[in-house]
Amino acid sequence: MAEKQKRRPRSISYFDYNLLFILIFVIGFGLVMxxxxxxxxxxxxxxxxxxxxxxxxxxxxxxxIPMGLLAGIDYRVWKSFGLLAYVVAFGLCxxxxxxxxxxxxxxxxxxxxxxxxxxxxSELAKIAVILFLAVxxxxxxxxxxxxxxxxxVLVMLLPIVGVIAYNNLSTAIIVMGIAVCMMFVASPQYxxxxxxxxxxxxxxxIFIFAAGYRGDRIEAWLHPETAGDKxxxxxxxxxxxxxxxxxxxxxxESLQKMGHVxxxxxxxxxxxxxxxxxxxxxxxxxxxxxxxxxxxxxxANNAKDxxxxxxxxxxxxxxxxQVILNIAVVTNTIPNTGVTLPFISYGGTSIVFLMxxxxxxxxxxxxxxxxxxxx
Amino acid sequence: xxxxxxxxxxxxxKKILVFASLVFLAAxxxxxxxxxxxxxRGEYYIKMATDLEQRERDIKxxxxxxxxxxxxxxxxxxxxxxxxxxxxxxxxxxxVIAMLVKELGLSEESVRKRVQxxxxxxxxxxxxxxxxxxRILAYGYAGVKVDEDYKRVYPYDSLASKVLGFTxxxxxxxxxLEVKYDEYLxxxxxxxxxxxxxxxxxxxxxxxxxxxxxxxxSLVTSLDYNIQSYxxxxxxxAYIKKEAxxxxxxxxxxQNGEIMAMVDYPEYDLNQPFVLTExxxxxxxxxxxxxxxxxxxxxxxxSDTYEPGSIFKIVTTSIALEEDLxxxxxxxxxxxxxxxxxxxxxxxxxxxxxxESFKEGIQNSCNPVFIDVGxxxxxxxxFDYMGKFxxxxxxxxxxxxxxxxxxxxxxxxxxxxxxTMSFGQSFQVTPVQIAATTASLINGGVxxxxxxxxxxxxxxxxxxxxxxxxxxxxxxxxxxxxxLRMLLESVVSEGGGKNAYIEGYEIGGKTATxxxxxxxxxxxxxxxxxxxxxxxxxxxVLVIIRNPTGIYYGGTIAAPVAKEIFENIIPYLDx
Numbered sequence: 001m002a003e004k005q006k007r008r009p010r011s012i013s014y015f016d017y018n019l020l021f022i023l024i025f026v027i028g029f030g031l032v033m034x035x036x037x038x039x040x041x042x043x044x045x046x047x048x049x050x051x052x053x054x055x056x057x058x059x060x061x062x063x064x065i066p067m068g069l070l071a072g073i074d075y076r077v078w079k080s081f082g083l084l085a086y087v088v089a090f091g092l093c094x095x096x097x098x099x100x101x102x103x104x105x106x107x108x109x110x111x112x113x114x115x116x117x118x119x120x121x122s123e124l125a126k127i128a129v130i131l132f133l134a135v136x137x138x139x140x141x142x143x144x145x146x147x148x149x150x151x152x153v154l155v156m157l158l159p160i161v162g163v164i165a166y167n168n169l170s171t172a173i174i175v176m177g178i179a180v181c182m183m184f185v186a187s188p189q190y191x192x193x194x195x196x197x198x199x200x201x202x203x204x205x206i207f208i209f210a211a212g213y214r215g216d217r218i219e220a221w222l223h224p225e226t227a228g229d230k231x232x233x234x235x236x237x238x239x240x241x242x243x244x245x246x247x248x249x250x251x252x253e254s255l256q257k258m259g260h261v262x263x264x265x266x267x268x269x270x271x272x273x274x275x276x277x278x279x280x281x282x283x284x285x286x287x288x289x290x291x292x293x294x295x296x297x298x299x300a301n302n303a304k305d306x307x308x309x310x311x312x313x314x315x316x317x318x319x320x321x322q323v324i325l326n327i328a329v330v331t332n333t334i335p336n337t338g339v340t341l342p343f344i345s346y347g348g349t350s351i352v353f354l355m356x357x358x359x360x361x362x363x364x365x366x367x368x369x370x371x372x373x374x375x
Numbered sequence: 376x377x378x379x380x381x382x383x384x385x386x387x388x389k390k391i392l393v394f395a396s397l398v399f400l401a402a403x404x405x406x407x408x409x410x411x412x413x414x415x416r417g418e419y420y421i422k423m424a425t426d427l428e429q430r431e432r433d434i435k436x437x438x439x440x441x442x443x444x445x446x447x448x449x450x451x452x453x454x455x456x457x458x459x460x461x462x463x464x465x466x467x468x469x470x471v472i473a474m475l476v477k478e479l480g481l482s483e484e485s486v487r488k489r490v491q492x493x494x495x496x497x498x499x500x501x502x503x504x505x506x507x508x509x510r511i512l513a514y515g516y517a518g519v520k521v522d523e524d525y526k527r528v529y530p531y532d533s534l535a536s537k538v539l540g541f542t543x544x545x546x547x548x549x550x551x552l553e554v555k556y557d558e559y560l561x562x563x564x565x566x567x568x569x570x571x572x573x574x575x576x577x578x579x580x581x582x583x584x585x586x587x588x589x590x591x592x593s594l595v596t597s598l599d600y601n602i603q604s605y606x607x608x609x610x611x612x613a614y615i616k617k618e619a620x621x622x623x624x625x626x627x628x629x630q631n632g633e634i635m636a637m638v639d640y641p642e643y644d645l646n647q648p649f650v651l652t653e654x655x656x657x658x659x660x661x662x663x664x665x666x667x668x669x670x671x672x673x674x675x676x677x678s679d680t681y682e683p684g685s686i687f688k689i690v691t692t693s694i695a696l697e698e699d700l701x702x703x704x705x706x707x708x709x710x711x712x713x714x715x716x717x718x719x720x721x722x723x724x725x726x727x728x729x730x731e732s733f734k735e736g737i738q739n740s741c742n743p744v745f746i747d748v749g750x751x752x753x754x755x756x757x758f759d760y761m762g763k764f765x766x767x768x769x770x771x772x773x774x775x776x777x778x779x780x781x782x783x784x785x786x787x788x789x790x791x792x793x794x795t796m797s798f799g800q801s802f803q804v805t806p807v808q809i810a811a812t813t814a815s816l817i818n819g820g821v822x823x824x825x826x827x828x829x830x831x832x833x834x835x836x837x838x839x840x841x842x843x844x845x846x847x848x849x850x851x852x853x854x855x856x857x858x859l860r861m862l863l864e865s866v867v868s869e870g871g872g873k874n875a876y877i878e879g880y881e882i883g884g885k886t887a888t889x890x891x892x893x894x895x896x897x898x899x900x901x902x903x904x905x906x907x908x909x910x911x912x913x914x915x916v917l918v919i920i921r922n923p924t925g926i927y928y929g930g931t932i933a934a935p936v937a938k939e940i941f942e943n944i945i946p947y948l949d950x
Contacts (some may be wrong), residue, residue, distance in 0.1 A: 188386045301388050
């Protein structure tokens with residue numbers, strides 16, 4: 001935070017190019033790694049080594065539209081859409097559970113088709129909750145001063161979180177996490193969040209042990225070597241990470257991507273980054289995310305109003321939670337749960353909404369008046 | 376102006392900072408975790424990943440052959456197959472398991488375990504004959520690999536089985552020469568290292584390393600296929616005729632200790648070493664099967680000891696001659712027994728040999744004469760000579776499992792023990808020890824090391840290594856040796872060994888009949904040791920018949936066997 005106050009003769013509109021360029025770099029790097037990690041399996045499965053790459057590029061091009069719009073339009077416009085976003089997201093997340101509407105993948109229905117496009121409503125839910133919460137807190141900021149108010153807001157979120165958790169626990173955790181982070185920033189209190197944190201962890205633990213198939217994940221987490229097929233993905237990921245060494249095998253030289261690591265272009269892409277670029281490359285990637293978070297922190301600190309600041313904090317929470325959870329999972333620091341690495345993992349819905357969120361943040365950044373810029 | 380100023384709720388900024396700090400802290404923890412995995416655990420994961428990604432295919436090295444002295448191949452190799460599975464290529468695991476169980480006769484459980492194991496390649500069974508391998512290949516199941524391999528074959532089945540030994544599933548020697556010379560015979564398997572993807576498909580243009588196999592070198596032995604075959608037949612004949620427990624024949628060159636034949640009948644089929652022979656077949660499938668397999672493989676000539684009996688009079692004679700305690704013409708009197716302290720020890724001729732010279736004494740194999748001579752020598756000197764002659768150590772033959780001599784301690788040898796030792800009782804040695812010691816005494820006094828391995832040759836026939844055996848130890852004088860040869864020649868031409876006499880040939884020898892322990896069982900070991908030509912021996916033959924039925928005198932039943940062998944091998948050796 002060494003950036004000095006900038007003084008300009010005239011009051012001009014600010015735009016955070018830092019964040020934009022970090023984003024462009026991360027997306028570009030992500031495409032390179034996506035091609036590297038997926039080309040072998042893509043060539044085998046679809047006879048087209050660029051299969052995943054092309055689809056990802058298409059999604060990114062599509063994502064440019066909402067991102068541009070959100071960055072260009074005054075973010076305060078969205079204040080009126082908070083409730084609508086919540087209701088639509090809730091509706092779609094519920095619809096996906098209805099047989100015939102949702103498409104199954106990996107045994108869980110998470111997709112919904114809209115004409116030629118299919119997307120995961122749970123991704124929409126994240127941005128919807130960010131918007132909804134920002135609106136709610138903005139309206140009654142004093143609510144956040146008491147535990148009672150915090151709980152009230154959490155209760156409002158329960159329906160959508162419950163629906164998401166029904167078939168995608170990790171997304172539900174992230175949505176919940178985003179909400180808690182936003183309220184944490186909005187509230188002067190510390191203790192209630194400590195309590196929520198403890199309760200949250202307790203809840204997750206109970207949930208894991210209650211649902212049988214998730215109990216296997218614990219076994220796979222503690223003993224990936226002996227857990228058989230359950231620990232396979234984790235173990236293959238560890239082999240890939242461990243094979244990287246300090247500087248990796250070199251771009252494109254991964255051997256674990258040859259079908260050994262399941263979902264290699266997806267949740268496990270970080271393992272291939274480690275294998276090919278080594279500890280050095282992995283730390284660079286983490287640094288990129290840290291840089292991104294830092295830029296968002298600067299924007300949030302200087303946002304024109306609490307609404308803007310909360311929107312940015314929500315996006316910040318979303319991206320940082322996914323990065324932390326993804327890397328924690330692939331390094332077997334926590335039990336396996338399907339969380340993608342933002343901007344790098346393959347996934348059209350995810351990248352479109354993530355880009356939209358960045359667009360939102362950029363929109364907030366435009367509202368900052370330069371002379372008051374405080375980093 | 377930011378909203379903080381407007382609303383003066385500055386805690387937001389602090390909270391954002393706290394939140395971001397927590398995120399950075401988490402990132403730091405994850406970096407730490409990455410350092411742990413990639414730096415400190417890196418080696419382990421690299422190894423595990425390499426095991427998984429790299430398929431190691433052995434290129435089998437052919438094991439060296441075992442040849443007789445004339446180049447006859449006694450142990451060779453045949454092409455067989457090794458069956459393996461590649462987990463990720465298997466499409467129909469249940470069918471593959473069922474097929475492998477059926478074709479290979481393995482238990483379903485063991486096959487299932489291997490088929491289901493996640494590895495780049497898993498071996499199911501080796502040494503599968505080529506026909507079965509071809510059949511398995513014909514099923515055409517994905518993920519089942521049939522690799523060519525070598526299997527040890529013994530062209531003459533049971534010939535010299537106890538000497539040659541056999542190899543196990545990994546072409547590694549288990550018993551006999553196969554294990555003794557394993558390092559020379561084994562060779563070094565080559566390797567092809569390829570990288571594979573998860574389906575087990577080799578990765579195109581990934582680096583492939585190839586290590587060429589080095590075939591094993593061949594062992595040239597001193598065995599002679601013809602002599603070995605002939606001795607085996609002779610042993611078999613005696614075994615059947617005398618319904619014996621076993622018949623051992625050792626044919627040795629007494630000048631250098633080279634073993635030309637070593638038979639321990641009944642032999643076993645080297646191509647089926649785990650099938651119990653007729654002798655033990657009743658134990659097949661029982662809990663004792665392993666014990667009897669070991670018995671079947673055991674080479675009695677080197678791994679068991681027995682009381683040598685009268686053949687040992689050769690040793691007593693040698694000591695007495697060396698010490699100048701007796702001369703050939705010294706007179707003795709045998710009344711049919713002799714008292715040693717208060718013990719009456721009988722001669723085998725209970726009526727007595729009467730008055731006789733020492734030469735006649737050895738011809739008659741007269742116990743009282745040798746007891747007398749033995750007592751003249753004295754326990755201490757006798758024991759020292761046994762040490763000097765090499766009887767108290769193992770011979771050092773190049774075969775595994777040689778037994779040691781079972782002997783009294785020096786202090787425990789009283790007159791009675793000494794008396795019985797003089798005619799080869801109350802202690803035990805191995806047959807090969809008797810052969811080697813006698814060979815050394817009659818060859819002019821050079822202690823020989825009995826051996827089978829002569830040299831190692833490569834595939835082109837060039838000598839890689841020639842084995843040298845110590846011959847620097849002189850154990851008796853040339854004079855003693857000469858007298859001994861003369862005396863033993865007379866045993867065959869005039870005395871108890873006349874059943875081995877062949878007209879026109881000077882053969883030396885000595886018979887023995889020893890009762891095994893416990894004496895009450897009335898079991899005997901009949902033996903004969905002969906050599907030819909008597910003045911400069913080229914060949915020594917030891918025949919042992921264990922527990923013959925009917926007549927059990929060595930001179931009556933073992934000597935004729937030796938005679939037959941001499942009749943056949945003398946013309947062959949003189950050629």
